[in-house]
Amino acid sequence: MQCTRKVTDQIYWVGASDRRLAKFENLFPIPRGVSYNSYVILDEKTALMDTADSSVSERFMENVKETLAGRELDYLVINHMEPDHCANIAAVIERYPNVTVVGNAKTIQMMGQFYAGTTPGDTLLVKEGDMLSLGKHSLTFVMAPMVHWPEAMVSYETTEKILFSADAFGTFGALNGVLFDDEIDFNCIWMEDARRYYTNIVGKYGPQVQALLKKASALDIRMICPLHGPVWRSQLGTLLEKYDKWSKYEAEEDGVLIVYGSMYGNTENAADVIASEIAEQGMTNIAMYDASVTDCSYLIAEAFRYNRIVVAAPTYNAGLFAPVEHFLNDMKALNIQNKKIALLENGTWAPMAGKHMRTIIETMKNMEIVEPSLAIKSVLQPAQKEDVKKMVEELLK
Numbered sequence: 436m437q438c439t440r441k442v443t444d445q446i447y448w449v450g451a452s453d454r455r456l457a458k459f460e461n462l463f464p465i466p467r468g469v470s471y472n473s474y475v476i477l478d479e480k481t482a483l484m485d486t487a488d489s490s491v492s493e494r495f496m497e498n499v500k501e502t503l504a505g506r507e508l509d510y511l512v513i514n515h516m517e518p519d520h521c522a523n524i525a526a527v528i529e530r531y532p533n534v535t536v537v538g539n540a541k542t543i544q545m546m547g548q549f550y551a552g553t554t555p556g557d558t559l560l561v562k563e564g565d566m567l568s569l570g571k572h573s574l575t576f577v578m579a580p581m582v583h584w585p586e587a588m589v590s591y592e593t594t595e596k597i598l599f600s601a602d603a604f605g606t607f608g609a610l611n612g613v614l615f616d617d618e619i620d621f622n623c624i625w626m627e628d629a630r631r632y633y634t635n636i637v638g639k640y641g642p643q644v645q646a647l648l649k650k651a652s653a654l655d656i657r658m659i660c661p662l663h664g665p666v667w668r669s670q671l672g673t674l675l676e677k678y679d680k681w682s683k684y685e686a687e688e689d690g691v692l693i694v695y696g697s698m699y700g701n702t703e704n705a706a707d708v709i710a711s712e713i714a715e716q717g718m719t720n721i722a723m724y725d726a727s728v729t730d731c732s733y734l735i736a737e738a739f740r741y742n743r744i745v746v747a748a749p750t751y752n753a754g755l756f757a758p759v760e761h762f763l764n765d766m767k768a769l770n771i772q773n774k775k776i777a778l779l780e781n782g783t784w785a786p787m788a789g790k791h792m793r794t795i796i797e798t799m800k801n802m803e804i805v806e807p808s809l810a811i812k813s814v815l816q817p818a819q820k821e822d823v824k825k826m827v828e829e830l831l832k
């Protein structure tokens with residue numbers, strides 16, 4: 436049966452949620468599921484804003500059909516060509532062969548790559564600032580390159596002042612009946628998923644997000660309809676503030692993230708001693724993770740969140756213990772900047788972990804490594820307690 440929500444009198448959410456998928460992009464665990472949002476505008480002309488993932492095709496197509504209630508689909512606007520949103524383009528064109536597909540030059544090129552042989556009734560090529568009238572509603576197109584694909588654009592509906600924002604302002608988490616940000620407990624439940632979604636998926640493209648925020652600030656936006664997660668109409672300020680911070684690589688909190696690796700518990704013990712010393716010295720906002728058991732996407736979100744980081748790792752076959760190496764490389768790949776980092780290396784015969792950690796961190800922007808870093812041979816010795824104290828003092832300065 437049709438399962439839709441009314442966004443406004445003439446706009447409907449026609450998406451669906453997936454609670455079966457273990458990993459989004461086959462990479463990021465999503466224990467709370469994910470929603471694929473799509474919207475229908477019913478005016479003199481009808482428009483469908485993006486499609487949905489193949490996992491929810493049946494539900495999605497039924498929602499579109501029932502919402503159109505026998506009307507033709509005039510426009511299919513493609514804001515983003517990633518398969519979790521465009522997987523049903525061919526199905527929509529097959530069902531509504533006269534539909535005009537709306538996209539920019541890169542969208543149409545990608546459509547040809549993904550769906551060669553799928554020919555819509557017509558194609559409308561749009562560029563920055565172009566408008567499309569649907570009757571009372573009209574859409575203005577704003578390009579958002581590399582947020583987070585090159586063809587990405589957002590569509591601004593000028594009458595109801597709604598931004599259809601593609602993947603920007605999206606979050607993980609299935610929509611369990613609720614749709615709007617005032618129907619959810621954002622700070623308690625959704626915030627972590629919003630941060631983990633942004634930092635891991637869009638995090639690398641801070642300057643491009645800043646460019647989009649600048650364009651958005653020139654628009655009078657009353658509502659944001661993203662392609663994942665809740666529709667924003669009450670707490671726009673909260674979300675925009677977070678996006679501004681994240682995209683500038685500014686920490687949200689003064690605190691310490693401790694990420695460690697350990698095979699037999701000795702590096703873990705040293706990390707625990709450091710954590711206790713941090714608390715002793717008055718900083719109690721501490722988050723601590725074993726890199727072997729916590730998925731890296733959670734560590735990345737925390738690395739965006741905190742301004743100070745401790746990384747502790749054993750040497751492994753003259754290299755760096757792999758889960759910690761993965762974390763540091765991911766930090767680098769996602770462009771994380773502006774952190775103060777303290778390092779602890781462990782090695783039993785020829786410690787190399789410290790050197791490897793430095794090599795990665797030194798190529799990252801505006802990272803301050805606390806000197807001297809700490810080196811332990813097999814276990815932290817009682818004689819090194821003073822070194823721990825000094826390193827923590829420097830870290831918290």
Ligand SMILES: Cc1cc2nc3c(=O)[nH]c(=O)nc-3n(C[C@H](O)[C@H](O)[C@H](O)COP(=O)(O)O)c2cc1C
Nearest residue numbers: 698699700701702749750752753782783784785786
């Ligand atoms: C498979 C393996 C390879 C290791 N390779 C090195 C090495 O190349 N150089 C070194 O100094 N220590 C090496 N170690 C020792 C560890 O770096 C570390 O000192 C030891 O595991 C204690 O730390 P943990 O209890 O936190 O695991 C290795 C340990 C293991 C298990």
